[in-house]
Structures are given as structure tokens and as C-alpha cells.
Amino acid sequence: MSAESIGKTEVTSPNVPERARRFAWLGPPPLFEGEDTAAYDELLARISGAMKPADIFEEVWVRDIVDLSWEVLRLRRLKASLMTATAYEGLHKILEPFLELYDERDQLVRGWAARHKTAIKQVDRLLASAGLTMDAVMAQTLLTNLDHIERMERLIATAEARRDAILCEVERHRATWGQELRRAVQQAEDAEIKVIEDGKTRNAA
């Protein structure tokens, strides 16, 4: 039994350019300048391949899931980059008790951020002398960026919750049509049995 026979729009899973043409009303992919179009297309192809959308609703949901996943990935990546890019600020704060002179501390932190070997060694030695590790620096960096990180976390949580809600809708939609499909198959089987039984009755008569 085809999808069309149970009242569904026959939509096979098209490739990326074909999909872009057919679902132009969904708009272009939400990519910022410099973001990897090929990576987005790959994600779209992977999710579409796994979901195998069977009608227009499922096509819309595939796009939603891809866009929300892309946003989650982007925010997670930026959160990690923010921590790395501002680690020098955390280090600056951590080194305060060791190097009281601002200029001296600033010079060391700049050297550490530029990955100069002597500066890295000196920082490691100072941290070790107080029983500290880079975890303390990262904790301080987190504290410095807490507002930004919290905001990103909220956005990630919202996107993930929306993606999960869409997946629930997909399951609900498929369960509905799965039931309909089973019912249609059952009715077809019943009709077939009735025809066979009628034939047997006629032959017996």
C-alpha cells in the first residue's frame, strides 16, 4: 500500500539542492557569514536520511530539527571558544596574590596567551606552588563570563527543548498514520478473507 493510498502526500526524500528548490518557502539555511555550508548540508542529509520524511509535515520537521541542531552546535562551539579566548582574564585574576604588580602580571599573562614557553613554565610553577591547576583558571574564567555563558546555556536549552518537542510530534504523527496503515491493511485482509469464504460457500453449494 502506497503512502498516497492512505491520504498522504507522496514525498520522497529529495537530495539537498532538490529539497532547497521544492521547499524554498522555508527560506535559506540560517548560516552566519563564514559558517560551513557543506557541514550544514551534510547534517541536513544525515537527519533527512535517518528520518526519511514521508509527507510535507515531516519535511518541515526535518528542517526544524536540522536548524535547531545547528543552533545548538553553534552555541556549544562558541561557548567553548569564549572560555578559551578569555582564559587569560581568569589567569590574570588567579595570579593576583602571586604577582602584585599589575604590569608584571599583565606581561606574564600576555606571554602565556601568546604560548611563550617561558611564560607557560612560569605560570605552571606559580600555580603548582599554591596547589592549583588549570581547573582553577577555567573556574575563574567561567565566573568572569558567567552572564554570557548562562545566556548561551538558556538558548541551548530552549533549542534542545524545541527539538525534542518536534521529535515527539513526529512520533505522534507517525503513530497516527501507523495505526491508519495497520487498520487499512486489516480491512484489506478482512475483505480478502470474505471473498475467499464466499467462494468456498459457493463451491460447497
Next chain:
Amino acid sequence: MTSARKTKANRANARASTGPRTVQGRARSTRNARRHGLSLPVLADPIFSQDVVELTREIADSNPSAELYELARRVAEAQIDLCRVRHARFDLLSSAVGDPDYESPSKLRTKANFGRQLAGHLATKPEGPQKFASILSDMARQLAAMDRYERRALSRRKLAMRAFDAARRQVQRARSWDD
């Protein structure tokens, strides 16, 4: 109590305040009340209306009943509204991310509060991940407003899709009983 002289002067000054005079200034002031336009229904826009009609046809498939067509139209309207909100949010963020001269308004205010000599030492043009974090922070209010519109559009679409599915199921059942 305001003196009569002051009241007279205020009125004279108010009469002289006729708003922007240049064409660009007047054009800009016509858009003062408009922020993102998301509070307007999609059907108020002729382009979006056409998108709704086309999407309704695609959802409803061939020869739909009047009820099914109406339900398909509701799904299409919610979907186009959702697209509109998402594009507005994306445009807001991407224009700031893509702007090489982006300056954080909050830092600019801090800079303005400092003397000219100190202002030069305050960096107001963030780069890389700091720039994105700064944009999220600076645009938190607009993003929260857009998020509310998106949430409502998603809810409308979910209910419309469920109603459409239920109606289509009934039609299908009726057809199978007829057969």
C-alpha cells in the same frame, strides 16, 4: 507652578518643533513605531499571503474538502508566521555578526561616561566569540521578544497540524468504510 511666561515660551518652542526636515529624516521617523512588524498577521502582507496560499495547496493535496482546506490553511499560516519570526531573528543576529564595525552599545555608553583621554583605552569592538556573546547580551530584549513570537507560532502550528491529521484520518476512515 509654571509661570505664564514660561508656558508661552514652551508653546512657542513646541510649535517650532516640527520633527525631521530632510527626506531621509522624515522617512526614518515614519518607521519610529515599527520595530520588527511581527505583531502584524502574516495575511496582512501580500507576499506572505501568497506563500500561505501556495503552502495550503501543497498541504491539502488534491480535491480536499472545505474543512480539510481550512485546516491546511491554518497550518500554512502558522508555518509562514514561524518562518517570518525565524528570519527576523536570524537577520537581527547575522547583520550584527557580519558587521565589522559592530560596537557594543553598553560599552559605548561606558566609554562616553569616561573622559576623552581614557576612552581611547576602552575597547568597544569585540572580536570572535566575545563579539557573539556581546551581541547576545546587547540584543537580549529583542531576542526575548522574538522568542515569544516563535513560541506562539510553534504552538499554533502544532495544534493546527494535529487538527489537520485528525480530520484527514476521519476522511480516510470514511472512505475505507465506503469501500
